[in-house]
Amino acid sequence: MTRTLVVVGHGMVGHWLVERIRDRDREGRWRIVVLAEEPRPAYDRISLSSHLEGGEDGDAGALDLTGPDLLDDPMADIRLSTTAVAVDRRARTVTSADGTVTGYDALVLATGSRPFVPPIAGRDLPGCFRYRTVEDVEAIRAAAVPGRAGVVIGGGLLGLEAANALRLLGMRSHVVETAPHLLPLQIDAGAGQVLADLIGKLGVQPHCGTITRSLDPGPDGRVRAVTLDDRTRLEAALVVFATGVRPRDDLAEPSGLTRGPRGGVLVDDHCRTPDPRIWAIGECAAVEGRCYGLVAPGYRMAECVAAQLLGLPARPFAGADTSTRLKLLGVDVASFGDCHAETPGALEYIRHRHRAGSYAKLVLADDARTLLGGVLAGDTSAYPLLHSLMGREMPAGPEQLLLGTPHHGPHHEREPAWT
Known part of the structure; x- marks a missing residue:
């Protein structure tokens, strides 16, 4: 028997969920209806800056994530420019802004987030x-x-x-x-x-x-x-x-679902709300009270929910590694672990090479040997090694690790800038 899954939102995470289900649902157990607010199918939001830089010839179609196989799939109904405005849990329906009512057997909220604009005088001016x-x-x-x-x-x-x-x-x-x-x-x-x-x-x-x-x-x-x-x-x-985002949890409270302490639809570590037919994933989900503003955790949430809907073993969502390595305006930047030294008793090893334009900080436990995290700017070549050692005893002194040349002997070398 085919049941109806309604997915509210067709961003990167909602799309990932739809693809995972369609790839694995060989028996056709789920017909999927996607209520997509934007006038275009899911696209790579992470690459928006590349599109902006592309000049007048920039092709927004290059960002598309939704191929013709999915758009032509009779088991996937993607409704563009369709905003969900209400959920009736008793009737198991979602009402759209145009008055359309869609019934569901299962509902996944993947509404993402909205830009936060601070209340500054003149913020609504043209330009x-x-x-x-x-x-x-x-x-x-x-x-x-x-x-x-x-x-x-x-x-x-x-x-x-x-x-x-x-x-x-x-x-x-x-x-x-x-x-x-x-x-x-x-x-x-x-x-x-x-x-x-x-x-x-x-x-x-x-x-x-x-x-x-x-x-x-x-x-x-x-x-x-x-x-x-x-x-x-x-x-x-x-x-x-570009002042941050807020989870789009507008559908939660009117339908009797709980919001997290800082917003978002409150769910457990399997992305389930207290209603056994409703899940939330991505930036709108407050997993055990915490929202994640990155796409990788959202994909893991989607994998977890897809497995549950298909009756497969589902690995719980156990948080996310927020480590990052970036190139911003040509400048290499990386951070990992407890980069702000918030662990009680943590020690900081700092190396700042002003002429070279590079900076490094390693955060160590109070035993001065266990690596808790760090920050790199200007030169992030040591990041892969350092990230792999996070939470472990260092095989060499901080300076050698920053050079990417660890050894396994004692590390009593002279080490500057401990704080």
Whole structure:
């Protein structure tokens, strides 16, 4: 007997779930109905910056994840431009904004997240953009004015990507970050300073430890400048908000589902809500109270739910490794483990080579031998080795590990900059 699975959301994680089920459901146990809010099928949101940098010839179709096999699959009904507005758990139906009511035997919420825009005066002026969808980046590209200044509010990963895209579109980029340094979630102040110095040489000007006071219009009513809390005024032909996201959990409380303490649909380690017919995955899911803003954990959640729906052994979702290795504006940056030394008694080994433009910090347990985490900027060549040693006793001294040449003897070498 064929049952109906409704998936609300067709982002990268929702698409992964649909593909996993269709690949494995040889008996045709599930007919899948996808309620997709955007006007296009799932696409590679991670590569939006590449699309923005592509100029007028950039092809959004190159980002598509949904092939013709799925679009033509009679067991998969993907409904574009369809926003789910209500869930009736008793009737087991989902109502869309156009009034369509879709029944389900199982329901998976994969609604993702929405950009957070802080309540700054002038945030709705023409020339202000979010950085989330294909339509967002195409609007930014159309508004870019070579030689003029653009301001990105938010100095995290997405903000730096946006700043680089503006630079490649011929604009002068400013990045405004309220934290004392760039990438505050991934790196520490030392690495942040190295990153700021290096991107400054590329023409991207960071402004850290400051708050945006207002966005100011010009005579034409469009945004013309950004005023910071120290009264600094930055010229701005356009402004891009990259100030984080919030889980889209709008369907939870009206349908009687619980939200996590910081938002998101509360689920257990199998991504199940208290309703045995409803799951949540991806950025909208608060797994045992915690939301994950990365696509890799979302894929693992999707795998877990697909297995349950198909009656296969399902490995519980046990959290995610948030380690990362990136190249931002040509600058290598990496972090892993307890990069902020939050473990009680943790020790920090720091090596800062100013002339080379590189910075490294290793965080060790109080035995000075067990590697807990670290931060690298400017040179991340030692990252694979260091990441593999996380939580283990180091086979060599910190300096040798940073050089990528461990040995298995004692490490009593002179080691600078312990804190």
